[in-house]
Amino acid sequence: MKKVAFKTLGCRLNQYETDAIASQFQDNDFQLVPFDKEADVYVINSCTVTHQSDHKSRNFINQANRKNPNSILVVTGCMANNAKNELESREEINYVVENDRKSSVFSLVEAHYKGEILHPSKLNTDLFSYGSTEKGFHTRSMVKIQDGCDNFCTFCIIPSVRGRAVSRPIQDILDNVRDVISNGAKEVVLTGVNIGRYEFENYKFDDIVEQILELEGDFRLRISSIEPDGFGDKFLGLLNHPKMTPHLHLCLQSGSDPVLLQMRRMYTIKRFKEIVDRVRSVRSDFNITTDVIIGFPGESDQDFDATCNIIKELQFGHVHAFKYSIRKGTRAERMTEQVDEKIKTKRSELLRGISDQVKKQYRTEFIGKEQIVLVEKTNGKIAKGYGEHYIPVEFSGEELKKNHFYKVKIKSMTAEDEPVLTGEQMI
Incomplete structure (x- = not known):
């Protein structure tokens, strides 16, 4: 029995896609082993959102090569799109597979072992043909409903590496959810790049959620991550459904309106607070988690203080904070007033201290419940x-x-x- 090892970096969409690919390998008699063990096949599902993500991806490429230099090494994910030429020039990497062909990674490896060396460009392009995730790495079953993004925030490289927004047919989604529930899934997680902008024929994101909640079965539904401008009153009305989990990851990015404007975000701080208030009117202990970028070009001390203050005010259950990183080809790359790295580091330490304090305070409220x-x-x-x-x-x-x-x-x-x-x- 051949052995396969995976390493996943980045978002939950990557996690879902790895789970599905890993399930496909196991369905075809591959043994799943930890990434730090010797394997016949290594698959790295990379991320390129920040310089740190690129650095981690390169480190894992090196690690896989050291474990077994005779193994097959496949690099896929967003870095495979963003740094394709660099990765293809590395002799230790057998295949570099871009995002739109990622679902065919197993077919590529299978062909390799049969003596047929395919170029990844010959693989089928399909964003939604991943199949079951029942043999993946997570108890929760993620279901992909959408890919790509049309927002073009000034700091973000995702539209370049994931492409424009594409929505999965609603019947395929419902069939996928029914399938994972029948296979024993107790929690279904909807995932994608910008799921709030789901649109297929006359169906919107609210309609997807409503129809999933109406399905039979002992399961609960969770939303992976959503933009504050990505849903309306109908979705808010569904939050009190008994199958809906009281948790949303709402992407804030900054507590300063001037910075949000430069980021080309589609909301104001006032609007963000209104959404949080409406969500917590459904359930006061609703867990709202978020992302924050530290040191965006032009971010002043006052802008940073505003971000710290809103974290304290809104009592986020968790804050994923990371330093701004220049991504080539984005509008923010050309912005003046790039923030010094030492200032970013200092602000990061301050913000993480505040975030940890708020998180502990929020979780303490559950003692006795x-x-x-x-x-x-x-x-x-x-x-x-x-x-x-x-x-x-x-x-x-x-x-x-x-x-x-x-x-x-x-x-x-x-x-x-x-x-x-x-x-x-x-x-």
């Missing part, structure tokens, strides 16, 4: 998973099983940098 936890790992009478608010929970109980729901009474919270709620199974 209940969570419905979907178990991802078990070790005897101890289980780990995520509650409906997408907060990690560790609890004790009897006959605990992976991919099952358990009602848990939260007793305490760990003191780690990434605090975990702890509790006991309720009978």
Whole structure:
């Protein structure tokens, strides 16, 4: 039995695509092994959103080569689009597969072992033919509904490496969701590049969510990440549905209106706050997480202070903060007033300190309350998973099983940098 190893960087869309490709390999008698073990095939699903993402991708390419120089090394994902010539010039990389052909990675490897050396450009282009994810790396089943983006934010390279927005046919999505539920999935996660802009024929994002919630089965629905301008009143009205999880990842990027304008974001801080208020009017403990860019060109101390203040005010459950990184071909690359790297680092430390404090404060509020936890790992009478608010929970109980729901009474919270709620199974 041949062995295959995967390394995924970046967004949940990449995670979904890796899960689907890994499932396809396993369905064809490949053994899945950790990336740090020797394998016959290494697949790196790369990210290129920042310089750091590129650096990590290159490091993993080097690691795979050191593990087994005779293995097949496939590099796909956004860096495969953004740095295609560079990657193809590296002798240790066998195949560089761009995003629109990523779903055919297994076919490429299969042909290789049959002695047929295909060039990736000959593979089929299909953004949605990934198949099942039941043998992937995650208990939650991600379902891709959309790819690409038409927003063209001034800092973002995604439209260049993922292409323009394309939506998956609604019937294919519903069939996919029915399939994963019938295979035992307890949590379905909708994913894509800009899912709020889903549009197929007369159907919008709100319609997709509504129809999935009406499907039969013991499951809950989670939204992976969505732009603040990407939904309307109908979606907000669905947030109190019993199958909908009380968690949204709303991309803020900055707490300053002048910076948002330079970023070409499609909302104001006032509008962002209004959305948060409406979401939390459905449920006051609704977990809202976000992304923040630090050191965007022209960001002043006052702009940065505004970002820190809104994090405190809105009490985000988690803030993914990262330093602005120049991406070639974007409008922000040509902007003057690039922020010094030392200033970015200092601001990053300050903002992460505030974010950690707010996160711990938010999670503390769950002590003494209940969570419905979907178990991802078990070790005897101890289980780990995520509650409906997408907060990690560790609890004790009897006959605990992976991919099952358990009602848990939260007793305490760990003191780690990434605090975990702890509790006991309720009978």
